[in-house]
Amino acid sequence: MKGQGPAFLLLSLSLLLYFSNPSTLPYVNKAYNFLRLMVRIIFFELKGLVVESTRKALETYVLLSRVGEENRRLRGQLEECAIYRTQLQTCETNLLHISKLIELTPELKHYPLLYASVIAYDPSGNDTFLIVNRGQGAGLKEGMVVFHGDNLVGILDRVYGGSSRVRTVFSQEFSISALLGDKAYIYRGGHPYGSLLHVNLEDEVKVGDVVFLRVPGKNFPQLTIGTVHSVYQEGKSFFKRVEVRPAVDIRRLSLCIVIKEEL
Amino acid sequence: MRFYLLAVLLAYFQSSVLMIFFQSFLFAPNLLLAYLFFELMREKGYGLKKATFSGLSLDLLQDSLGLHLFSHTLFTMAVNAMKSRFELLNRSSLLLAYVPLSLMERLCLFALFRLKYFSEFKPGLTLLGFLLEFIFLLIISRWYPKGEV
Numbered sequence: 001m002k003g004q005g006p007a008f009l010l011l012s013l014s015l016l017l018y019f020s021n022p023s024t025l026p027y028v029n030k031a032y033n034f035l036r037l038m039v040r041i042i043f044f045e046l047k048g049l050v051v052e053s054t055r056k057a058l059e060t061y062v063l064l065s066r067v068g069e070e071n072r073r074l075r076g077q078l079e080e081c082a083i084y085r086t087q088l089q090t091c092e093t094n095l096l097h098i099s100k101l102i103e104l105t106p107e108l109k110h111y112p113l114l115y116a117s118v119i120a121y122d123p124s125g126n127d128t129f130l131i132v133n134r135g136q137g138a139g140l141k142e143g144m145v146v147f148h149g150d151n152l153v154g155i156l157d158r159v160y161g162g163s164s165r166v167r168t169v170f171s172q173e174f175s176i177s178a179l180l181g182d183k184a185y186i187y188r189g190g191h192p193y194g195s196l197l198h199v200n201l202e203d204e205v206k207v208g209d210v211v212f213l214r215v216p217g218k219n220f221p222q223l224t225i226g227t228v229h230s231v232y233q234e235g236k237s238f239f240k241r242v243e244v245r246p247a248v249d250i251r252r253l254s255l256c257i258v259i260k261e262e263l
Numbered sequence: 264m265r266f267y268l269l270a271v272l273l274a275y276f277q278s279s280v281l282m283i284f285f286q287s288f289l290f291a292p293n294l295l296l297a298y299l300f301f302e303l304m305r306e307k308g309y310g311l312k313k314a315t316f317s318g319l320s321l322d323l324l325q326d327s328l329g330l331h332l333f334s335h336t337l338f339t340m341a342v343n344a345m346k347s348r349f350e351l352l353n354r355s356s357l358l359l360a361y362v363p364l365s366l367m368e369r370l371c372l373f374a375l376f377r378l379k380y381f382s383e384f385k386p387g388l389t390l391l392g393f394l395l396e397f398i399f400l401l402i403i404s405r406w407y408p409k410g411e412v
Contacts, residue, residue: 011340058283
């Protein structure tokens with residue numbers, strides 16, 4: 001044990017560093033960001049480039065190693081997608097045509113997407129956050145939307161060098177504008193059910209109604225937040241209590257997609 | 264000085280290349296740990312500076328402030344405890360001694376990570392990562408106990 005004092009001190013300090021997240025503290029955060037800025041070009045930008053090139057090389061190898069069976073499966077899917085795309089283009093053309101008639105000018109924009117793998121989940125069991133393996137190196141920023149299939153997963157709330165934290169639709173700290181029928185509400189996350197805020201008593205909301213993400217001023221894909229699980233009145237309140245069951249299953253998620261556009 | 268330069272290069276390689284293949288640093292081979300072990304076994308001092316530097320390099324590059332620092336410090340303490348009791352005279356004994364220590368370090372890292380986040384344990388990937396780490400040590404241990412890397 002003799003002479004091991006500094007080692008024990010270092011052990012305690014490292015545990016403290018790990019569990020206290022000092023980089024989120026206001027003053028430390030500034031110093032940490034300054035340090036990162038100093039070594040950004042040498043370390044993180046170059047690291048980002050190396051990581052992306054390696055990932056592409058690995059993906060190419062995996063694709064080539066089972067290219068035969070993958071090709072057959074994908075060709076079928078591609079045919080389906082081609083039909084949907086044609087239908088979609090017809091819809092877009094019709095939409096533009098109708099919008100000209102009623103003097104509206106909708107902007108149709110295709111946002112860049114990025115695939116990310118989930119590397120860690122919330123240990124509390126409440127599914128409030130996810131850690132994904134893409135960060136500043138891949139051009140991610142806080143506030144970007146994360147989804148899987150056509151379901152909303154959450155929003156990036158912390159972006160680190162090579163990873164990011166996603167605040168999910170199950171988190172009570174998560175709130176976003178939502179669309180139910182033709183009305184806009186605020187969706188607040190929760191586990192196991194989130195809720196819609198300020199739903200008037202006279203608003204028609206039924207169990208099973210689908211709640212979508214609403215992004216005013218942007219032409220985002222219509223992502224599903226969840227379905228209405230229960231509707232009831234609380235005391236003499238002006239508003240109904242509407243509980244929403246999120247559509248995404250966080251625990252089965254291994255891959256998600258980030259729309260590289262801030263809300 | 265050579266150790267610090269090589270440590271940065273290894274940390275960089277681990278964080279930007281190996282981590283992609285192994286999905287997470289929990290399963291990726293920790294070549295830096297093997298190199299740290301090799302250096303600790305060759306020198307007479309306590310080696311805390313080297314452990315701190317290697318742990319911090321990995322922490323900075325893998326966004327895990329404190330986690331690798333802890334595991335590398337603990338690993339160094341275990342290596343020093345072993346050095347004070349046994350004398351590893353040849354390459355085989357060095358390799359044999361590395362196995363339990365490295366597995367203990369991996370276990371610690373995973374346990375600490377699981378205290379803060381949830382992540383699935385993948386025994387196949389862990390074993391593959393450990394094997395690669397072992398092969399790396401096998402290669403560099405050619406210069407043990409004398410000579411230069």
